[in-house]
Amino acid sequence: MGKAIIFRLVLIAIPIFTVIGIDVILGYYQETAQIKESRRLFLEEVSLLRTNTLNMVPSLDHAYKPIGELETTAPNRETSIRYLRTDEDGLIISPSRSPTTPGISKPRSILFLGGSTTECNEVHEPFRFPAVVELLLSNAGNFVHTSNAGVRGHTTQDSINALLNRSDFRDHDIVVLMHNINDRLRLAIQGGYQAQLGSVGQGSAQAVRASLVDLGASLWDWASLRSNILYLSRSVIRDIASKAGDKPGVVVDERAINFRHHNHKAHLEVFRANLKIFVATVKALGKKPVLMTQALGVSSDEQNDFNAVIREVSGTEKVPVIDLARLLGKDSSWAFLSDGIHLNSAGSSVVGYLVAKQLAEDFKFSGEIDRRYLESVPTPPQDLLSRCLPPDGGLAKPGAARQILGRVGRYPSFSPDGKVLLFHSFNQEHREFLMAFDLTTESYFELSDGKTSKNERHPAFLGYGEKGFSVVYGSSDGQGAFEQLKIRTWPSKETIDLPLGQLGGSIPAVQGGSIYFAGYQARGPNSVPNIYRYNLDSKSTEQITHSLSEYWRPAVSPDGTIYFIASTASMKFDLYRLTSGSKSPEVVFSSKEDEWDPAVSPDGRLVAFASKREGNWNIYLGAKDNLQNAHRITFLAGDAWDPSFDPTGRMLVFAAANNNRPLIHGLCIFGEKK
Numbered sequence: 001m002g003k004a005i006i007f008r009l010v011l012i013a014i015p016i017f018t019v020i021g022i023d024v025i026l027g028y029y030q031e032t033a034q035i036k037e038s039r040r041l042f043l044e045e046v047s048l049l050r051t052n053t054l055n056m057v058p059s060l061d062h063a064y065k066p067i068g069e070l071e072t073t074a075p076n077r078e079t080s081i082r083y084l085r086t087d088e089d090g091l092i093i094s095p096s097r098s099p100t101t102p103g104i105s106k107p108r109s110i111l112f113l114g115g116s117t118t119e120c121n122e123v124h125e126p127f128r129f130p131a132v133v134e135l136l137l138s139n140a141g142n143f144v145h146t147s148n149a150g151v152r153g154h155t156t157q158d159s160i161n162a163l164l165n166r167s168d169f170r171d172h173d174i175v176v177l178m179h180n181i182n183d184r185l186r187l188a189i190q191g192g193y194q195a196q197l198g199s200v201g202q203g204s205a206q207a208v209r210a211s212l213v214d215l216g217a218s219l220w221d222w223a224s225l226r227s228n229i230l231y232l233s234r235s236v237i238r239d240i241a242s243k244a245g246d247k248p249g250v251v252v253d254e255r256a257i258n259f260r261h262h263n264h265k266a267h268l269e270v271f272r273a274n275l276k277i278f279v280a281t282v283k284a285l286g287k288k289p290v291l292m293t294q295a296l297g298v299s300s301d302e303q304n305d306f307n308a309v310i311r312e313v314s315g316t317e318k319v320p321v322i323d324l325a326r327l328l329g330k331d332s333s334w335a336f337l338s339d340g341i342h343l344n345s346a347g348s349s350v351v352g353y354l355v356a357k358q359l360a361e362d363f364k365f366s367g368e369i370d371r372r373y374l375e376s377v378p379t380p381p382q383d384l385l386s387r388c389l390p391p392d393g394g395l396a397k398p399g400a401a402r403q404i405l406g407r408v409g410r411y412p413s414f415s416p417d418g419k420v421l422l423f424h425s426f427n428q429e430h431r432e433f434l435m436a437f438d439l440t441t442e443s444y445f446e447l448s449d450g451k452t453s454k455n456e457r458h459p460a461f462l463g464y465g466e467k468g469f470s471v472v473y474g475s476s477d478g479q480g481a482f483e484q485l486k487i488r489t490w491p492s493k494e495t496i497d498l499p500l501g502q503l504g505g506s507i508p509a510v511q512g513g514s515i516y517f518a519g520y521q522a523r524g525p526n527s528v529p530n531i532y533r534y535n536l537d538s539k540s541t542e543q544i545t546h547s548l549s550e551y552w553r554p555a556v557s558p559d560g561t562i563y564f565i566a567s568t569a570s571m572k573f574d575l576y577r578l579t580s581g582s583k584s585p586e587v588v589f590s591s592k593e594d595e596w597d598p599a600v601s602p603d604g605r606l607v608a609f610a611s612k613r614e615g616n617w618n619i620y621l622g623a624k625d626n627l628q629n630a631h632r633i634t635f636l637a638g639d640a641w642d643p644s645f646d647p648t649g650r651m652l653v654f655a656a657a658n659n660n661r662p663l664i665h666g667l668c669i670f671g672e673k674k
Helices: 002-026 029-044 067-071 129-139 156-165 166-173 181-191 205-224 228-245 266-285 301-317 345-362 372-376 383-386
Strands: 061-064 082-085 109-112 146-147 172-177 288-292 402-406 408-416 420-426 432-438 443-446 455-465 469-477 486-488 495-497 503-511 515-523 530-535 540-543 551-556 560-569 573-578 586-587 595-600 606-611 618-622 640-645 653-656 661-668
Touching: 109 129, 109 156, 129 146, 129 345, 156 166, 156 172, 156 181, 156 266, 172 266, 172 345, 181 301, 181 540, 205 228, 266 288, 266 301, 288 301, 288 345, 345 372, 383 402, 383 653, 383 661, 402 420, 402 432, 408 455, 408 653, 420 455, 420 469, 432 595, 455 503, 469 503, 503 551, 530 551, 551 595, 560 595, 573 595, 586 606, 606 640, 606 653, 618 640, 618 653
Parallel strands: 109 146, 109 172, 172 288, 408 640, 432 455, 486 503, 595 640
Antiparallel strands: 061 082, 402 661, 408 420, 420 432, 432 443, 455 469, 469 486, 486 495, 503 515, 515 530, 530 540, 551 560, 560 573, 573 586, 595 606, 606 618, 640 653, 653 661
8 A cells, every 4th residue: 555655656756856857957048047037036126006096997887776865865856776887988977968079179178086076976977066067068058078087085196196197188178176085084094195115026926925815805805795695794894893993094984074183284285285286287288277175064174274275276376266165155064965075966966056157257168057956055044034024914925945954854943032943963873863053153063962872852942041042852762762851951061851750751842931742651551642741940740631542742822722733543643722721622623644743833823734634744834713724835845844933933944855854944934025
């Protein structure tokens, strides 16, 4: 047996040593060994300089089915499928492009360079702002083509690299650059724009090892993006690694919007130098450079600093700047996805209008730019209120409903002086939290602690003064969970429980020194909600209604009349009222569908509420003595609920679903000034 093994080993060794011998002998032929060794050393002396510059893959034709928030970014007239297509040069296709006709003069061409906020992958194809610019300028009578060369993750350095290395980019007449947050975070993470120096020579063992690692990573990506099991495993592994701290540095997403590096000022200078290099490069190519500031959907001092540098370079280098951050205004959150960084379809459309308008002015494009896309811009509440006519004693003739705030939110209500608008909003985990909008400073502030895991909702003003205010609201662990009423003071954020014992409470209303609410116990005979009143002076609780049906959402008139909703035998909700001194509530509005959300005007004369009488939720308005003849006053595509009157009684505010995103709207109850 041993001899057989030895024999086999000899048979294997003979050809191996034969090949080695021939290889050694060939090394002497015309100095092959020395030439080979020189060539090996020569190749191993050079490694790849690894840059981050990317390009979109040519000839893409991708269709994205709606997922979560992105389903809501298409205007109502757009289909739910989102497309990302590129041409043979990897430029994102504009669906509105008019073809070039042989023999006709060449179109004026505009190149847009930037990162993901220029690429606009999340935006539906016709509403990406470079495409909107082309459409608007063309409709104004200009022969124009725009090219969207935005690529996710790109910085000014990458745009300069692309401009220098892509000959097709040099064919454009105007080059527009929009960068900020990617530069800011790249500089914070890497300290500069420097490319990674290669340390692995070509043809070396290290190069083989690196190629195998890259091959393994590519195979893992390929497999995990085609298998549900592997993809979920990949997500779990990534989450574990993130919690274990295996991903140092700054994560480039909405969590880093306000990240401030200790070398922030030095990074501003590096950014300034790159902008100047870009401007000089475009001018050297005989083209027209344009700079753009980058807007966000949230406030960021760091972003403002980088935008200030863009404005400065525009002035010193004497090039146009499209100051998007200023043009969109302070309340620009309506234009962005929930990350506050990337535009939604409505925001991108408005940006397209703003860019087209300024390019037309700066470069003498002809015609008037169509204002159709400005319909998405909110009307600030103070502006709408200034247009509202006063009550004339007759029937209300409401004006058109308009969006008045940019943030998502529900259950709006005004402070007694009308200077603060209170509501609850939602974060990315759909947790509800308290917010307010100061009409005087046109700024938002959060009343909730960002670290709380509770849902905080349905706020109502409790006390109000020059130095601050207090609100009462409901707090719970989640949707459908037992809810407790709490009081929070602003600006201290001091929070106390409303002392209701074992009683839970929801959707409070404040009137005449009392808090009215739907109260219930977690278990037992009083687990069905009824209307309760908490007296702030005596600190006592009184049960006002005693019913086995569900009573919710109290709203109280100045004369003490309580309006609320109650479930019926058919399990729908109708609108009821209980007058002061009476023990028996009466139904005041009923339909075959649900009613909800009563609100009473400051003078007690009008009552607004939400009803599904005609399909979607809509707001109805009627005189208190004739509510069954209340008339519909909202005619929006989605649902409208949560009405509330302003202190003057001239404006009604409410929440309305704009493509499934609840946004605060308003309308003038007695019409608008002409």
